[in-house]
Amino acid sequence: MSVFTNCLLVALASLALSPADRQAPDASDVVVSYRVAPSFTLHEPIVAFVAIENRGRSVARVDLGENWTGNFAVTSTAPLPATSHEEGAGGLYVLGVLDLAPGQRYEQPLLLNDWFQFERLGDYEIGVRINGMASAAQSSQGNPLRFRVLPRNEQVLQATCARLAADITTQLNVSRQNRAARQLAAVNDLIGIRYIRETLSATNHVDNILLDALVRMGGPEAKRTVEALTSASDEERAAMARDALRRGWR
């Protein structure tokens, strides 16, 4: 049976099952570990990495949830403002189901800004767990994540944004483009807006992600960036920009 067919069957099954019904992997065989940089500058995207390794003797299934993040539960030991997500009327998603062969290791980034806003300087302690997996398998290494947010450093922000913008405009892989766009969208800073503007002038591939970011950030600089796109020759892009103005600055 092909991987594709497997995915499809899982997709169909997931429509009928609630998350609680999904089978948990054998905790003793799966080791989940986390790592994060010790410090970030203010407004930098906070990206952690999760690694999942099958140390058992048979294939282990791990369900990371919708779009590979839906089953992650992220908590903070101190009160933190949650990130607000504009609720739409549905949308597309893929399933994050991993079938790890014995000895196989999988790693992916987790953009913690999807859960919390890190607008305060100082130390953070963030716990991460995967819903549906036994806790014994998850606390092995690096959890909770500990890092420090340092005062805003323009040079660091510029370097980070430049790297992400380059990823968006030069990577052929759509998944990597989108991942970089979501990280750039998390840079809630004028420098971020500047790089979003430059990126939008170079490609229309991540318009939906970057326009949503500008709407969320607001302010005159973001508005000017959106307004400039309302006269784009690409009618779809112009319509999306007009709609962004309506949503953000009506």
Added chain:
Amino acid sequence: MYFRSFQMRIGRIGWAVAVGILLYGVLGSSPRAQVTPPSAPSNLGGPLEQGEQRLYGVLGPLGSWPSVDIMLNNNSPADMPITPVGYVNGRELVGQSVVLQPAETRWLSVRALFPENPRERSQLDGLELRYFGYLLDLRTQMVVRRTADSGSVDVLFNGPGEYRSGTLNAVWVTAAGGRAVISLANRSEETIVATVRGRGRTEDVRIRPYGTATVFRPGTPGQVVADAVTVTSAAPVGVLRVGGYLEAGSRAFGLIRAFDPGMARQAHLTASNVRIARADVQLAVYNPTNSPVFAQPEARPATREGGAPITLPGVVVPPHQAVRIDTQSLRELPLERASIRVVNSGPIGSLVGYVAAIDRASLLAYELPLREGGAMRVSTGNYPWRLDGDYSSLASIVNVGAVPATFSAVLTYEGGIYQVRPETLVPGATATFDIADMRMRGIPGVNGSVLPQEATKGQFKWSITGPIGEARLNGRMEIVSRRTGHSSSYSCGQCCPDSYSYGFLQPVPVATSTGSTTGFAVMNQMRTCSGSTGTQTYAYANSWWVGNSSVTAVSTRGLGTADADGLSEGSSAVSGAWTGYEYVPYYEDCQERTVDGGGNGQVDVQCAVPANFQQIGGGIDSGGGTLAFTYTWGSSTGDVAALGACDVGEIVTYNPSDVPFPSPFPSINVSNPTTLNVSGADGYFVDRHTTPGTFRTPYASRSIVATQSYRYRCPCANGGNWVPLAGPMSITRSVAPVGGGRWAFTITKSGSSATINPLP
């Protein structure tokens, strides 16, 4: 790790050596010294030269063998005429020439070589094969039998260039009440005297020109014993030859191998792939020197993993004595086969060994070489294989060094070549190749080809791959037919490891898609030192040249592999450069040289786009007024993973007056248009239509109709602009009365719907 554990054992056995030396002092010693230092370079040293080659095998007492079969294996790239010359008590008998095709292996009865001498051919005591070429171009061996159920004996051939001294040492195990038959041969026109020493006795044996003489070594009634001889001669090096076999009752079996101490390159002895299950392993060592030697045998599972060594009882081998090693513990191991190594405390050439496995049910004897593996050329092989009748052929290669070693092998058969995938073995590990099993299961070789079912014989050639350094391998082929009573072990090496011939990329062209990365193989085609087709090995490309860098970018992924990125539609020539290794005979061994290697190829980049976009089943009401659909697609190139550069997604537009959603719907401020995408490489998505939030009262009949289309966008198609896949289709959300003062919400698309009935 293996080397370190050996060092530790040497430390442990140090006291035992001291005990042995003390024992030796008590028992007394002999002034004889049988280890002869290597002589001047022979025709194995320096560049090989072609010439008339004469290989000789000693058959033993006249008329011993009703059945004599010979295996001829041509390792040269050219036809090879061979002239057989039989010897009967010193008299020459020229037989009928045979011509071997390149890479041909042929088994035939010696009778067929002497069709016009029916009386003399049954009296042969030796056989010489003459051909023109290099020394090791012809690999040959005889198997002799009395009857099908009385055992078989291997007879080896040697050329004069394979000797460095006038001394030959041999060791064996004699069955209870059995005997050893030692045949001495003189390969000169002068009568020579051979001195045979063993068990404290010395015997001088005169051998007439081109004649043979026989020495019988009786065993002990009721006891299995180890025995050994040292045979010396003042004749020029290479004139004296020694062979032999064992007898027990009516059975003749085994092979007594004579080792020239001048050829030894390291002290330790190894034997690969010894049968353990259902067999009695006979293991003996002989110390031909004047000092005691401590021998520590060990066995490892003959598997690709190797595993920890299983230590057998160590023994102190007194000077000029043979000692049988207790192998009882091997019977208790849950192993089919093991590779055996005897490490020892003596100098190079101070120990020679014997190992055989006797099948307890059939009494079939599997004799194999227990030898040292020091020279680079020992890390090669060229063996015959055959699968006709009930023959089986089992090749094995063991890492006898202290570091990982990589090898590659090639099987020739009539009309073709099968290239075995290169492998790396850790120290102590053994790779086995059951040729019948490989053929039956159609195991693909390095280029995907399989061994044809009709292939029944050919060559198994293997070689260590460079850079070699301290890595060492050893191998052999075991050929068995229970029906004919034939059991042979072939362990001929080649004159040097295979050398770089040319490099190539595989496949050509490399087909990839825009946005995709496709791996391909980076290979060396090797040639044997005889010039015939050798193995194929992996190469590590140091640099790449790309003809059209807008089409593809190429990078090395690892040993033997590289990646081609598809950048835009088109074709580009590519070329890799790497280091190759060449081996040339150099005195007693080979010399490694580096050469510029490289290979050319082409990368074809196709534009891959999503195809066969379809809805799977109907929409599903997953509760709470949510309607979900699953869609899948494939790729125009057949490879969905090639769609990594493509977006597949949706665009949903609403009537501007419906945004935000009006009452009684929840006030949802959707993007208008809403565009969402996933990677084309995902091959599917689930599209979920929701209406989150609280429906607003008072309820009233109202509908919102959104228009949805599915589409894709690939950089290589339609100028990178969107291409429709499905739609437009309507998504209708309605609130309507359902009677009894109740209201319901319904969402409908493509004939499927989900409801909240009644609304709270």
